[in-house]
Amino acid sequence: MTTGDLLNEWLAAANRRYAAEGLPHKTRPFRALSDYTAENKCSLTFDHPIAKAMFEWFYAHSPPGAHHVGSIYEGVYYYDATFWPVSVPIIFGTVSVNALDCLITMPEQIKQQLSMSPGDASSYAEHWINCMDYGYGHSDIEQMRELKPKTMSLLAAADGEIRGAASQLLEQRPNLKAKLNLRMAVEIFLKALLVEKLDLAEKDLKAISHNLSDAAKTCAEATEIDDFATIQSRVSIFPSISSRYEAPDWPASAVWEAAALAQFTAAAVARCLGGRNLRRDLFHSQ
Numbered sequence: 212m213t214t215g216d217l218l219n220e221w222l223a224a225a226n227r228r229y230a231a232e233g234l235p236h237k238t239r240p241f242r243a244l245s246d247y248t249a250e251n252k253c254s255l256t257f258d259h260p261i262a263k264a265m266f267e268w269f270y271a272h273s274p275p276g277a278h279h280v281g282s283i284y285e286g287v288y289y290y291d292a293t294f295w296p297v298s299v300p301i302i303f304g305t306v307s308v309n310a311l312d313c314l315i316t317m318p319e320q321i322k323q324q325l326s327m328s329p330g331d332a333s334s335y336a337e338h339w340i341n342c343m344d345y346g347y348g349h350s351d352i353e354q355m356r357e358l359k360p361k362t363m364s365l366l367a368a369a370d371g372e373i374r375g376a377a378s379q380l381l382e383q384r385p386n387l388k389a390k391l392n393l394r395m396a397v398e399i400f401l402k403a404l405l406v407e408k409l410d411l412a413e414k415d416l417k418a419i420s421h422n423l424s425d426a427a428k429t430c431a432e433a434t435e436i437d438d439f440a441t442i443q444s445r446v447s448i449f450p451s452i453s454s455r456y457e458a459p460d461w462p463a464s465a466v467w468e469a470a471a472l473a474q475f476t477a478a479a480v481a482r483c484l485g486g487r488n489l490r491r492d493l494f495h496s497q
């Protein structure tokens with residue numbers, strides 16, 4: 212039996228398991244790659260022949276369109292008094308990605324305007340890196356099995372909050388009350404990290420309550436990562452939790468500030484737990 216036949220047999224068996232688990236078709240090749248490398252104690256890049264063969268096998272054994280997933284994550288960026296989607300593309304292998312291309316709905320003239328302003332270009336680049344690191348970091352973390360179940364549950368909840376906030380801001384008439392979802396996303400991301408790093412129980416989380424400053428400070432102490440001290444210094448931009456009962460009167464620029472900090476927090480937690488760090492890699496390559 213050839214190596215290809217053995218791989219096909221392995222994939223067929225894996226696909227039966229994934230079907231029994233109810234795993235969506237679009238996530239099966241990623242799960243298969245993770246399972247295969249764990250089982251064989253090896254590491255495969257997406258452009259490795261075995262990895263390519265896996266993806267081709269699942270494409271051939273899935274319903275039409277099942278693997279059309281578009282972007283791996285969609286963040287939001289505020290420029291020219293408008294919220295724009297930041298689409299993090301699905302990348303296989305080593306390719307070059309133009310950060311401005313991720314602003315998929317922004318007209319070229321406005322992109323040019325953005326790129327020609329050093330301050331705006333730098334601000335967008337930092338935010339884009341946070342979107343990239345979170346999008347791919349979250350995908351990596353979803354496949355990890357060593358994190359605590361409570362950590363995974365909290366991360367899933369935080370992911371729902373930040374994606375939901377982005378969707379609200381990208382509506383034709385942005386829902387500025389999304390700032391509350393962004394606040395909740397920051398709180399849950401920080402608590403997820405504390406559960407993982409300090410093994411906090413439910414009573415410990417309740418003791419922190421909704422105090423973002425305390426949560427960020429504890430994260431900074433537990434990880435010794437400067438990002439969490441930065442987050443602690445900025446969380447005062449968020450409204451109190453009681454403001455969810457009030458009609459929002461925040462300007463769009465203030466909501467954007469909250470969105471940027473939430474994305475920064477999401478990326479910081481993903482880097483800490485998942486290890487993917489485009490920001491570090493880019494800085495080290497310069």
